[in-house]
Amino acid sequence: MSAETHESSGESHEVHSSSDYIKHHLQNLTYGKKPDGHWGLAHTSQEAKDMGFWAFHVDSLGVSLLLGVLFLWAFRSVAKRANAGVPTGWQNFVEWIIEFIDTSVRGSFSGKNPLVAPLAMTVFIWIFLMNFMDLLAVDHIPELAKAFGLPFFKVVPTTDPNTTFGMAIAIFFLIIFYSVKMKGLGGFIGELAFQPFGKPGILVNLLLEGVNLIAKPISLALRLFGNMYAGEMIFILIAIMFGAGVGFGLLAGVLQWAWAVFHILIITLQAFIFMTLTIVYMDMAHQEHH
């Protein structure tokens, strides 16, 4: 999060122009099949693009997996020795978060489903941790990766649409699954076909409700991705300013700090919005429409 570390931007490295610098920072470390038939890491953006669908963003997957495991390990350590005694330190903090999420779930979700609260918690904490990576200085990790011979490293998994869409699609499946489970297949399709205009307007209904349904995962994914991507972009732009003389450098330092502070709010808010919408969508999936 410190601002002093962005001297590495621009001229002093192989990346020559601001545009290249930005592009470099926005490229994921991709592992896939190269044109020569071997699997390996892409060393240019074009190479990554040519790998097509069957390629993996090693940085997104790795960082998100690491953070998820960290989160589960930290919470599991509390769960293992959870008791009704006086909570201390970390346990207290975990219980505070859990109570907060439980309150949110109780407030928005009226059905009975043991999945929803853990789902909400996973969404909230995991997204928060992934967003939190945004507060690491934009050049630290890529430079570190370069030292290990990795051409790219995008440390914030939520600025990768694959991550946000991955979660949104998972939640979309859950919405469909529970809609069908609670209302039956007929009920679910009926909801799509016969609302809001009844039988005569079946085509319009299907169109409206279909868009409504599809919009849920897309809005979830794009909102998070857009916010984090934009935030990251601003960090990168500020980082470029460090290379533009003492005056701009000082200004960039101030901006960097201000944006980071503001970003603390944004990353939490985005995680919270994602969680709340997940709960609301699950609630809608459980509710019988008349």
Place this chain on the structure above:
Amino acid sequence: MNINATLIGQSITFFLFVWFCMKFVWPPIMSALAERKKQIADGLAAGERGKHELELASRNAADSMREAKGQAAEVIAQAEKRAAQIVDEAKGTAKAEGDRMIAGAKAEIDQEATRARETLREQVAALAVAGAEKILRREIDAKAHADLLEAIKKEL
């Protein structure tokens, strides 16, 4: 920014995390929280009950204190009454004894007086008889006039 198989990987990872959370993280913590909530509620209820019992006990204590005080006062009153009674009785006995002694003394005095009077009368009678004898020595036969003399003696 390419959409690729990372999408599938992230979905699977997410499902695994949710599953783990639902299985091993959420339930134990929630049950611990619920249990603590219950314990606190129980504790509060016990405290309330204790307070109530304390109130009851102090009220009981005050009651028995008042009762004991009442009994003590009663005992004291009875004792005082009894003491007064004893004093009265003693006074009565003493008075009766005194009266009895006075009466005895009076009776003795009366007796003494009667006896003295009797003696006096006899002596007067004897004196009178002696006088009369001296006067009537010659004419009166003591033996013949004994009943007469006796009658005179009685009249004295």
